[in-house]
Amino acid sequence: SQQGEEDPQALSIQEGENATMNCSYKTSINNLQWYRQNSGRGLVHLILIRSNEREKHSGRLRVTLDTSKKSSSLLITASRAADTASYFCATAGGETSGSRLTFGEGTQLTVNP
Amino acid sequence: DTEVTQTPKHLVMGMTNKKSLKCEQHMGHRAMYWYKQKAKKPPELMFVYSYEKLSINESVPSRFSPECPNSSLLNLHLHALQPEDSALYLCASSQGGRKGGYTFGSGTRLTVV
Numbered sequence: 001s002q003q004g005e006e007d008p009q010a011l012s013i014q015e016g017e018n019a020t021m022n023c024s025y026k027t028s029i030n031n032l033q034w035y036r037q038n039s040g041r042g043l044v045h046l047i048l049i050r051s052n053e054r055e056k057h058s059g060r061l062r063v064t065l066d067t068s069k070k071s072s073s074l075l076i077t078a079s080r081a082a083d084t085a086s087y088f089c090a091t092a093g094g095e096t097s098g099s100r101l102t103f104g105e106g107t108q109l110t111v112n113p
Numbered sequence: 114d115t116e117v118t119q120t121p122k123h124l125v126m127g128m129t130n131k132k133s134l135k136c137e138q139h140m141g142h143r144a145m146y147w148y149k150q151k152a153k154k155p156p157e158l159m160f161v162y163s164y165e166k167l168s169i170n171e172s173v174p175s176r177f178s179p180e181c182p183n184s185s186l187l188n189l190h191l192h193a194l195q196p197e198d199s200a201l202y203l204c205a206s207s208q209g210g211r212k213g214g215y216t217f218g219s220g221t222r223l224t225v226v
Contacts, residue, residue, distance in 0.1 A: 033215070035215075040201065042117075042203060042217040043203070045216065088156075098163030098164075098168050098169070098207075099144075099213070101146075102158065103155035105154075
């Protein structure tokens with residue numbers, strides 16, 4: 001079974017605008033990760049935030065985590081057409097090798113030139 | 114080498130065929146995973162190998178048989194599949210610990226006819 005939901009399911013914006021995607025989860029976690037998937041391809045790891053962290057940045061990406069609300073958000077600033085992809089949050093219950101990683105339903109982002 | 118390599122990229126097989134999917138990584142990761150992904154859905158965990166031992170089987174039907182010959186290789190043997198097993202099969206590996214991000218292969222697009 002999947003861990004939770006992502007919101008919105010689809011998002012269409014213009015190049016240069018910011019994109020915000022939200023993720024909710026149900027169980028306690030060790031960390032939460034965000035991945036990008038271009039159509040029909042493998043997933044690319046974007047960023048990991050631990051349960052004791054509240055915010056993390058990586059280039060144009062900003063991730064927040066609110067463990068009291070069991071939610072996370074991914075902000076992509078100054079979006080580009082190349083950012084068009086599906087974005088998934090995924091939660092891990094542990095940090096050891098072989099921990100189960102469970103994905104949310106994903107957000108399809110379209111960035112129009 | 115920072116990649117997970119999956120072969121073949123595409124596979125069409127009949128319901129009476131036996132085939133194998135292969136996955137290889139040379140990053141020294143000690144955990145390897147098989148995920149199944151249907152169109153417009155998130156990846157679903159099938160199997161986890163940790164230190165070459167099967168640690169998680171998500172109640173996958175026996176027509177899917179995983180094998181981990183060594184720490185760099187992961188196979189998925191397929192036999193007597195059904196058309197509903199058609200999907201993108203993704204292999205991933207992870208180091209665990211504080212570097213918890215997973216590295217995914219590009220996947221094998223499987224069609225069962």
